[in-house]
Amino acid sequence: MRDLPNQFSLPRRISRLGQLAYNLWWVWNPEAQMLFTNINKSLWDAVNHNPVAFLHKVERRLLNAVTNDRYYLEFYDRVMKNFDSYLNAQDTWYATTYPNLSDKQVAYFSFEFGLHESLPVYAGGLGILAGDHLKEASDLGIPLVAIGFIYNKGYFVQHITEDGWQETRDLILDFDEMPVVPVLDKEGKPLMISVELPGRSVFARIWEVRVGRVMLYLLDTNLDENNNGDRQLTARLYSNDLDIRISQEILLGMGGVRALRLLGYHPDVWHMNEGHSAFLALERALELVRTGKTFDEATAIIEKTNVFTTHTPVPAGNDQFPIWLVDKYFAQVWPELGLTRDQFVNLGHQVQPWGETFCMPVLALKLSDYRNAVSELHGQVSRRMWNWIWPEKRPEEVPITHITNGVHTGTFLARRLRLLFDRYLGTDWMKRIDDPELWAQIANIPDGELWQVRRHLKRKLVVFANTRTRALWQSGSITPAQVVAGGLFLEPYSLTIGFARRFATYKRANLIFRDYDRLLRLITNYERPVQIVFAGKAHPADEPGKLLIQQVYRAVKDSKSGGRLVFLEDYDMNVARYLVQGVDVWLNTPRRPNEASGTSGMKAALNGVLNFSVLDGWWREGYNGKNGWAIGEDLPAQDAQQQDDADAESLYNTLENEIIPLYYENRTADNLPSEWVGRIKESMRTLAPMFSTRRMVKEYMTEMYESAMQADDD
Template identity: 75%
Template structure:
């Protein structure tokens, strides 16, 4: 980075000298995936830690001095503090990272990773769902491996939205403002103490943005923020919230992210050799990079060829309508000054993103990314097949199977999603260094050595923890005085710790079929209310504010939840976020996933569940098609191309009920040992962890990105500079 950039950790706190480095730890999200780091804050005042959504910056600002003094005089706490801070220092200063050991000659290279959202932790709500969570996990794994990677995105001071479910089940959306000064982020300033800014040209004006930094272990994430007095009121809102439906706002955001993101990295002194676009939102970075080269004297053809060699594009959307595209009049308005400078005609520029649609031609962001990227991938094997068919029109001279879009299946960051109790269990039975060998299948064969009783005790603990969390939420809502009694009951107060519990938590888009299990209502009721083998189902998830069918689906589920005949064994948890997700993927017994195949590009929630010994019951779509082996969970329906949607729904619902009735429920409740341990169920848990934990980790995923995509870009640059 440039020497003129100040990267000071803010010091808002007046901490006792003995524990004053808590302030430094608060501003590095390393604590997110190191439970002992979180314990340093929690131990001081647990209730306040939970009330402030586990935000260490807000916590250290608000906690009373008496609690800090007590911690500073507690021998046990100080021993833990010293141990954690040493581990933190060793991590940041470690010279033995995997990347350094494997590629010491590439340590001077840089990888830039662009994403519209980053899901790192609930205290930094700048994510909407799976795309952002994946991006956050990517950064954490890059840090663990020692990759020279930086992230670029937006800081949304109004985030996505807060969900409230009314008494009749309708989703209402509320705005929750993020107080940036209370978040674990730091504003970058120059030598004179002024915020570092960049600007982009929009029709009739320049829009300026300042840059915030989030430290994610060894990795930096830079977030752009247009909320500056120099901008108009409308432009100040460009980085206010995620996924606007206003196309002018959306194209302005994507210009700011793509073109402005490149300028931010240049301003900070970065010269990346790899430019990774996580989905098409940031594809204008390719236009900005081409502009840089044209301004240095190259033709557009030469510039595009050079840019293409070092661009990486990951597509996540298996449905054409789900990709960002803009009407051509909007492209005319926002880029009429750009194409002449590139030496292109209007049609030549539009050709970079042109796609035919039923309503006419549009400018499609993934098309732009694909045309200007040498390296492109889908996020599961089946999604790769779908993507090659979907984008075949860009390579009409090739056979579909030869379309240059490979697949790298998603993974999840083990440290973030693994329950602390299970981590301790793995420490005992997998070996002290198991976290360094997460992607080694041989390591995970040792799961068989864990005594059934110990593993079952941890699983039961995690379910009790989930139910206590749900009960506490319901109590808080009831005490607010704003909830009807039926809403309190729908929030899970009747949940039992020893009944088979199924989790369904995800975005409520219609293709995910959140109501599939309701299709035969009477049959479901018999399953749920069986006094000998009862079933509990926990639903959670948000619909996009503009998705009326998605909101109707939530209402359908919620009305079933409120049905007194279900006995309170159906539950809907409102305002799904990363904190709730951790409780669910760790605490339920079965993870249900039933999208309409092949619309689930990958999915990652089931991977998180499997890591924690939760068994998947899923359609053969996305990642589960690769993960299921017949013994590590259950499949809904067939591994076959879809039929008529209504017929497919009927067939999949029938398969879902049969799996529950004939296999899953009896397996959970019968074949118990004298100690009341379901031995056959435990055998499936061990098989799920053994087979799925290494294959669907970000350790494997990021290494694949490096070997299959990043290295080619880096070596291309090495050859040019040799």
Template identity: 45%
Template sequence: MRLLQEMLLGMGGMRLIRTLGLTPHIYHMNEGHSAFMVIERLQECMSMGMSYAEATARVRSNSVFTTHTPVPAGNEAFSLDLMGRYFGGIASNLGLSWPEFVQLGQMEGGNSQAFEMTVLALRLSSRANGVSRLHGEVSRHMWNKLWKSLPLAETPINYVTNGVHTPSYVGMHMHEILNQHLGPDWLQAKHDSPIWDKVDAIPDDVYWSARMTQKEDLLDALRARIPAFAQKFQLSRAQRKSMESLLKPGTLLIGFARRFAPYKRATLLFADPDRLARILNDPQRPVCLIFAGKSHPADEAGINLIQEVLRMSRDERFLGKIFFMEDYSLAVSRLLSQGCDVWLNTPRRPHEASGTSGMKLPVNGGINLSISDGWWCEGYNRQNGWTIGPVVSTELPSGAQNDYDDAESLYTLLENAVLPLYFDINDAGLPANWIAMSKRSLKSLTAMYSSNRMLDDYIRQAYLPCARRRGMLAENDWALCRDLAAWQRDLPVRFGTVKMEEIIISGADGNTMTCGEPVNIRLHMHLGQMRPEEILVQLVIGRAYASGNFRDSPEVLRLEPRPADHGDNGMNYSATYIPTRNGHYRYGIRATPVHKGLDSPLETGLVLWG
């Protein structure tokens, strides 16, 4: 059934687009579920007279792929037997043997008995990305074997961090004061616009009044649910009164609403119930935890997590202090985003590809309290919220993440940072320092994590470059596309005759370079059956970890060619590199085939390293 659904989405979706008379310049596959789109496009191009190689070049040129899943098990794969039932004829239509077709969905070292949708999408896309900076790094680790000749840092999977549609989530009262103080164009303002500086000028009492009005809507919704809860669990009148007593504007509301997948660790707060009870039962600092969300009907572990939250909400120590809002919906999501003071996020790093729920809080004056994962690795600036546990950016965790260490960090933050800041009231009856952090959160995160910024990133990084390349290939009835396909036909054989014969590096003392002093690189290479204009030679160099992986994207420096003195189809190449930073470096010299129809010289997958 799942395979049929994805055929309907990918292949049927393409036919629907054609039936509607639409002719897009760019095709964007959002996760592997739609990847059969490229199979349909290949068939379509070949039905118009293109060869398989020409169709592949055309389809790749303007296909974009976004992966959302940071764990191998989350990437869809189908058995070869099942694929054979539906795609045997399609392989024949493409002029491919069955093993050749299967190779489109397989990666070296992967499952040889499965066809992987993410592999198919990556093979036939010109641009690919994860959905946060950290997720881009995770994705490069996961799929690097598809580009086995490239260092990890150069694996061509970028990132575009997700964003939320701000108008859908900003509360009416916050929207009104932002319109009044920032002007009507604030929703379109970019993250670096001076408009955001005007947030500081909003009077604290006005700002706080809007926050409290929105919070009251959430409190009303919680109060309305108490009778049904009391009846279901046969609570006494006194217990019901006790539940209602905390639902007042001065109570700190901490929200947690999302899919109840085990890696999101919804019950991390319950690691030490006694300590949690001490935090929640301080009469001078009233706190309520509000949970909401659903699990997949077949996810027994997720269902158990919801049951654990419900069990804790009925515990005498937590009655009226832990709420679970049933029937999670977009309306409930908005209510929580607009009313919660703090948004809690506790995933097991790096399993949160991006996350978006916490992005909805800042525009409503809420503050994030999160593990350093997904978007929060980029969003946190040490002044606009709190990070639970270690603060990371793009480096992956070096060992197993300890739930109890994270719980300890969470409790400590609540006790020593979050609650003291919220309940620090000035002479005007306002939590001035809390409001200041809330404003910093709004200023630094609202525009940066909006769908406006996200779409702008996709346009600049993927759509425009792909559209330009597609236009170039399409000129003169796809002449360049056909030329590229013909050039690639015997390329592996011809490129296999290239040999690097001598590399000389001068200016370095043994294994040591000196900062600021030039290092000269010279190479003599025999081109074999390749022409000089078909070869690009580069120095790839950058600071590296002890493991040998580059710390960041390496520097890539072109070596300039000149004919060798002897006529053996040899060429000399040279460049000068000046190191500017201390540390351990890794480097290599590589040759790749080039053609003006390629999106990147690395696209062929053919690389000779020296």
């Protein structure tokens, strides 16, 4: 393992803070974060919880002060001991369960990784899931290495105008101020790979991110060796320019394989998180063809070790390219593979209403023996959607299974709840996250103590929204109406509902406004008030999504709501934590069955927030009638207008007749909503173990990785 940069000139007694800053283990270990906050909390918040930027900016006198603080030093020694024990552990789940597979390796490819707000190279749920997968693989000791991109302009910074329109600006990242390390060759120069694009080679350097025990390598084309256009290939996520998109996917798939080879890795399993990286299968086939094998012989080998996870239940949502573009970029590749043009095109060929395309998930499905959707219902949808690839099979026989998503407990669980669990679940409970018997002990937590923590977390959300809005108001960048819209009137004791996600039209952020007058009556009831907090971004090219934001924001600004509707702009992982920990109810209204899985509700449930959702994705599996509420019924999709009408009516009736009364009525003498707390406990007991990445990654290991590893020995 390469040495980490030593650039902070820290006092010798606390010099290992620099090492800790460059390993994202601190992301899911609150005590490690406290080593920084206890030096200067305001600076920690100001640098967006980025320890590298923090150590560059913190005053020397503050560092010197903690070296003379006995309590800080004892705390520091304990955290660093835990850090060392974690990194050097020999008794991990993987090591004890698979001692015969100790020399195996999994490679995980993803277009984005959401690990923490200090590394903003993610757009949404796909990236957060990928980040959680890496963290859990680290916790379990699975030998996994990952490949992605480092986007020097991030995703985008969102600002909502007074009229409710989403404006965007680039966030220019300074890699020297981030927990990333350049990978250098023996001469101290950036280690680089290249891929061939029409008429030129494109070069990419490699950056390293340490995620506990897991290494993540990120490719970067912003180099003098490339032309101006190619330097932008890793500038931002999800370009709509098809030339840029196919170039990015060639770089990720084919270039990613070359990067791992250059770094000395020889993975036994190759996991594609969505179709963006499917070209890795072609690069692996090329490697074997160059040794003398035919294409059919090569694919017979690589299929046994390829894993493909699909996340998209709508055909049009999958990456696909016109055939002429494939001709442009791969005319030199298919002869080397020993294929004709038609044979090559057939690897990803799909006929759409608008014409023939080369579809990335089709390529991944055809060249993988292990294929999965991300929830039970999504599995059913996927088998029907891709049945045409296996026309001889009935839909239920299509070889696509499902592994339902989960969330990384350590990352998203509030610190106060972690301390509460330490007292009542046992100090080793984090080692048994996926054990239902462990979570049955939730019943032992006194209702009053659990409710105190829930109230504390809601107060934190209110203070966060107020502080953020005050800063914007002081900057002169928003109007008085926007101050109200940003949460000025949020209260810590009113029933609070959260809705935060990507503003795609199928997620129906406006469903709750379908009967606007009825909604206003509900939220402005003086005796039983309701607050609804919205957050989320629309892709810059998604005009219908931006119109949805505008519709929601105009309702938020409406004085009739009395400030009980709020929109928190520039949604990121930091905002998400406050929301999934601080609201009382998590609202999700996708048009069924378009939500492949969803994970925000899992994070909310982990923190004692009750879900109120359409029976789509994960919630269809998680809902038991007592641990939250359902919107609509578990029935096949109907006409969109009818479905919207029926779901809206269900939403209003449940909110009016069940959720609001349960929160406000039947309180004990000390104002404790005992029935509500009982439902919180049922939610935690049933959902926390099932929808954790602990269960999810173990399933990937037992159902896919293990067989693929053994196939590699054949």
